[in-house]
Amino acid sequence: MTRVLIVGNGPSAHRLAETLTTRGFTGSVTILGEEPRGAYDRVALTTHLTEGRDLMYPEIPGVTTFVDTKVVSIEPAAKTVNGTIPYDVLVLATGSAPFVPPVPGRDLDGCHVYRTIDDLDAIRASAKTATAGVVVGGGLLGLEAADALRGLGLQTHIVEMSPWLMPRQVDEGGGAVLKRHVEALGLTVHTGSGVTRIEGDDRVTGLLTPDKGVIDAQVVVFSAGIRPRDELARGAGLQVGERGGIVVDDGMRTSDPSILAIGECALHNGQIYGLVAPCMTMAEVAADRIMGGSAAFTGADLSTKLKLLGVEVAQFGAMAGALDVTYLDPVAGVYKKLFVSDDASTLLGGICVGDAAPYATLRSFVGSELPAAPSDLLFSPVAVELPGDAPVCSCNNVTKNDVTAAIKEHNLTDVAGVKACTRAGTTCGSCVPLLKKILTESGVDTGTGLCEHFTHSRAELFTIVQVRGITTFTQLIDEHGTGRGCDICKPVVASILASLHNGHVLEGEQAALQDTNDHFLANLQKNGTYSIVPRIPGGEITPEKLIVIGEVARDFGLYTKITGGQRIDLFGARVEELPRIWQRLVDAGFESGHAYGKALRTVKSCVGSTWCRYGVQDSVTLAIDLELRYRGLRSPHKLKSAVSGCARECAEARSKDFGIIATEKGWNLYVGGNGGFTPRHADLLVQDVDTPTLIRTIDRFLMFYIRTADRLQRTSAWLENLEGGLDRLREIVMDDALGICADLDAQMAAHVATYADEWRATLDDPVKLRRFVSFVNAPGTPDPSITFTTERDQIKPEILQVTSR
Amino acid sequence: MTTMPLPQRVWEAVCPLSDLLPERGACALIGGEQVAVFRTHDGSLYAIGNRDPFSGAYILSRGIVGTRNGEPTVASPMHKQVFSLTSGVCLDDPGTVIPTFPIRVTMGMVEVSVK
Ligand SMILES: Cc1cc2nc3c(=O)[nH]c(=O)nc-3n(C[C@H](O)[C@H](O)[C@H](O)COP(=O)(O)OP(=O)(O)OC[C@H]3O[C@@H](n4cnc5c(N)ncnc54)[C@H](O)[C@@H]3O)c2cc1C
Ligand code: SF4
Numbered sequence: 001m002t003r004v005l006i007v008g009n010g011p012s013a014h015r016l017a018e019t020l021t022t023r024g025f026t027g028s029v030t031i032l033g034e035e036p037r038g039a040y041d042r043v044a045l046t047t048h049l050t051e052g053r054d055l056m057y058p059e060i061p062g063v064t065t066f067v068d069t070k071v072v073s074i075e076p077a078a079k080t081v082n083g084t085i086p087y088d089v090l091v092l093a094t095g096s097a098p099f100v101p102p103v104p105g106r107d108l109d110g111c112h113v114y115r116t117i118d119d120l121d122a123i124r125a126s127a128k129t130a131t132a133g134v135v136v137g138g139g140l141l142g143l144e145a146a147d148a149l150r151g152l153g154l155q156t157h158i159v160e161m162s163p164w165l166m167p168r169q170v171d172e173g174g175g176a177v178l179k180r181h182v183e184a185l186g187l188t189v190h191t192g193s194g195v196t197r198i199e200g201d202d203r204v205t206g207l208l209t210p211d212k213g214v215i216d217a218q219v220v221v222f223s224a225g226i227r228p229r230d231e232l233a234r235g236a237g238l239q240v241g242e243r244g245g246i247v248v249d250d251g252m253r254t255s256d257p258s259i260l261a262i263g264e265c266a267l268h269n270g271q272i273y274g275l276v277a278p279c280m281t282m283a284e285v286a287a288d289r290i291m292g293g294s295a296a297f298t299g300a301d302l303s304t305k306l307k308l309l310g311v312e313v314a315q316f317g318a319m320a321g322a323l324d325v326t327y328l329d330p331v332a333g334v335y336k337k338l339f340v341s342d343d344a345s346t347l348l349g350g351i352c353v354g355d356a357a358p359y360a361t362l363r364s365f366v367g368s369e370l371p372a373a374p375s376d377l378l379f380s381p382v383a384v385e386l387p388g389d390a391p392v393c394s395c396n397n398v399t400k401n402d403v404t405a406a407i408k409e410h411n412l413t414d415v416a417g418v419k420a421c422t423r424a425g426t427t428c429g430s431c432v433p434l435l436k437k438i439l440t441e442s443g444v445d446t447g448t449g450l451c452e453h454f455t456h457s458r459a460e461l462f463t464i465v466q467v468r469g470i471t472t473f474t475q476l477i478d479e480h481g482t483g484r485g486c487d488i489c490k491p492v493v494a495s496i497l498a499s500l501h502n503g504h505v506l507e508g509e510q511a512a513l514q515d516t517n518d519h520f521l522a523n524l525q526k527n528g529t530y531s532i533v534p535r536i537p538g539g540e541i542t543p544e545k546l547i548v549i550g551e552v553a554r555d556f557g558l559y560t561k562i563t564g565g566q567r568i569d570l571f572g573a574r575v576e577e578l579p580r581i582w583q584r585l586v587d588a589g590f591e592s593g594h595a596y597g598k599a600l601r602t603v604k605s606c607v608g609s610t611w612c613r614y615g616v617q618d619s620v621t622l623a624i625d626l627e628l629r630y631r632g633l634r635s636p637h638k639l640k641s642a643v644s645g646c647a648r649e650c651a652e653a654r655s656k657d658f659g660i661i662a663t664e665k666g667w668n669l670y671v672g673g674n675g676g677f678t679p680r681h682a683d684l685l686v687q688d689v690d691t692p693t694l695i696r697t698i699d700r701f702l703m704f705y706i707r708t709a710d711r712l713q714r715t716s717a718w719l720e721n722l723e724g725g726l727d728r729l730r731e732i733v734m735d736d737a738l739g740i741c742a743d744l745d746a747q748m749a750a751h752v753a754t755y756a757d758e759w760r761a762t763l764d765d766p767v768k769l770r771r772f773v774s775f776v777n778a779p780g781t782p783d784p785s786i787t788f789t790t791e792r793d794q795i796k797p798e799i800l801q802v803t804s805r
Numbered sequence: 806m807t808t809m810p811l812p813q814r815v816w817e818a819v820c821p822l823s824d825l826l827p828e829r830g831a832c833a834l835i836g837g838e839q840v841a842v843f844r845t846h847d848g849s850l851y852a853i854g855n856r857d858p859f860s861g862a863y864i865l866s867r868g869i870v871g872t873r874n875g876e877p878t879v880a881s882p883m884h885k886q887v888f889s890l891t892s893g894v895c896l897d898d899p900g901t902v903i904p905t906f907p908i909r910v911t912m913g914m915v916e917v918s919v920k
Contacts, residue, residue, distance in 0.1 A: 452873065474846075484828070484846050486871035486887070487880035512828035516867040516882035519829075524882055528862035775834040776820040776842075785839070785856075785863045800861030 002027030005087035009033025012263030013093035015283035034070040074236035092261040094229040105198030127152040130218030137223035138165040174353040177335040180739030181311040241267040250296035314356035317349025317366035325374035398424035451488040498634035517596035527797035533595035538623035539566025548588040565602035603627040608645030615645035617662030636709040657715040672719035700733035703744040816916040830866035841866035851890035852906040
């Protein structure tokens, strides 16, 4: 009679014993488990806390189970465990153990893991004397644990090392959406953060992070991953994987033919399976083998769909592919991504956060041809045509038929018209994408598209470029557009690429996208000459530098004028003169002023508290710091700023995209101001903040604007069109209502770190310099069409003949 | 009977093909005439007059190259009117036409003929 001895009494062990029994195994089956109870459903563990559910599996008749019995050794030669208990076939089903990072204080009272019923009982006991808890680890189990802490009435934090939550299941975009959902439930998420130490004497009092300070908490739950429990196997000399796990073949056999391993402790084909379904399959294969069969485990699909903290998350197939298609709706909190083969025909996998509806269908298409264009599967809010009586706007009880009828009757052409006629979309706004779709179905072109080459808005293109990591115009237009672009979309894409990657604007293919101003790093004037504006941060300049500008202007015969932004503009330079002029300016320590770019222009300043009798803060230093921080930042339109040293506002900060006015206590930040065509006073975003808070807020404001604004939309128009207006903007940049602040901060940090002066880089590169000629076939020849007269002792362009209009 | 000599095209070398950036123009001075030459994404070459008739400035070689309904174009960098590279017609104002010139590559050199 064969004696089967199973070590461990988790779900895998239970399934093995059950399968053996139901298949009529004639030998004996004995289970040794270290937990003080029989096998139970670990997957449903959390319900033990939340609903007090009974998780115990039914007992299996004929199987002998020893609880509270830990196996400490195997003697393979003698075929015994713990020195005395004999076996013919030994099955290791020891599962895995939570990994607890080696941080000081991890053994304090109040520190827990989340694996067994006993763990949960202990957490519940600790929570009785606690008000706040921290979960270390933002993976699947961490989020589940966090939800349990929240259910126990604790103010709950999640600390996750990766830059986003659930890094194994979702990518960065999905993680951001997930984070926002989790935060909406009142949990606090700290991504990109490690743990320095657990604070406390006997009992935990808090958790110290490297850069976010101490999080006060009396309960800490470690959920930083699991490690296969292979210690017994190691002790017995069985083969184990480099990073743990008991090596098994397709028949679940370890390197000792009498010993099998199944479940989470087994390493099959280099893979550990942390989900219960593959563990069950392994148990069944092992049962078949024990009974003389030849079943084989050949790997398992790791697709998952779950609802964590009320958020649907699904991942299926591969987590990467040659091409991918992304749909992101940060407002509704939906993120979907499909990975497809390089010819865009085969579905490889996908990720859904916030709405896993496509999961069921799409999962079954993994590895086969796509049932429709990827964008139709993900980008459109409804994959199939809605029936006429389907409710479109439930707030106002409007059906699709109502909308179509209104479009026909009133010849409506846009969403605004539909809203006015039907009231659909006027309450919560969530049906607006549907309204657009119905308009399109009715043959109306809703055209948020940039131009004939892209049907996307600038903000949509920004998301596509960012999420997909696109670096060239050619890739973008090949995959998302038509034709070869134009003077509208090319500069937009150039600006997006520059905002995201900060490479030199004349590098490679980028050069062909630029407006002539960016192409020659100077401003085209009416007669074909260019003007030059060196950067003078904050308007502060030494006499030496002022003299250099004067000398350069004199030597090249340039018309010279002081600008409104406290710098000096030099006019009338021919293309071939630009490098020589800039060589002298760069040698004297000047940098490009980006007067030619859709970028930060200047940060004006008044003289401030250093000299002024009224000044309360040092406005000049702040202006210089801000100008140096944001110099070269490419944006949907130009950006202007100013800093005033007191409420008298001599720098006119409130007419700027972002203006700062000093107060007794710190700084007031105003945003969305404009001079120009439609003047607008900037609105007060935050009050009396210190300098680091001010800078962080401006960072986020600018990056959020850059992400979401339309082409050539100044901050003033952008702010007026922003849904929820100034209050919403404040929620987003101050309270991180969209969960994107970490991203915005990181993007600005990357900009600051990678800034380089464009003119210096151009002068250092003979290839880039080659284009600075009037004529390719006569590089030394000046353009004969450019001529000047004089006025008030300076040059003035001659009037050119134009076609009469 | 006398035979008229066949009119002979004169080709003028402009620059090596490799000097032309794809989708970016350059200007050549040929017998006092300013010619804007372009190389598009698919490798085709075009030559048009460099003068922008709307501003009078000689700048079309510095415009953005693209397509409109599949037709290769350049947009004036001054006020953005778009011209067809094949016909010289201003697509925003079809009454306005600028000159176009034959262009070819001989042994790696771009050549333009203005007469
Ligand atoms: C909170 C939570 C939620 C989960 N949710 C899901 C989910 O939604 N979906 C999903 O697919 N999976 C989920 N899982 C994972 C799933 O529970 C595991 O895949 C499954 O439990 C693995 O079963 P196992 O028998 O291999 O290992 P385990 O369940 O770890 O069981 C191993 C048993 O062996 C015992 N043991 C170990 N060493 C010895 C020894 N030397 N002597 C005696 N006994 C020993 C252990 O005490 C343990 O009881 C979840 C897990 C947790 C903790
Ligand atoms: S704003 Fe105030 S500090 Fe600045 S110059 Fe005017 S009065 Fe002086």
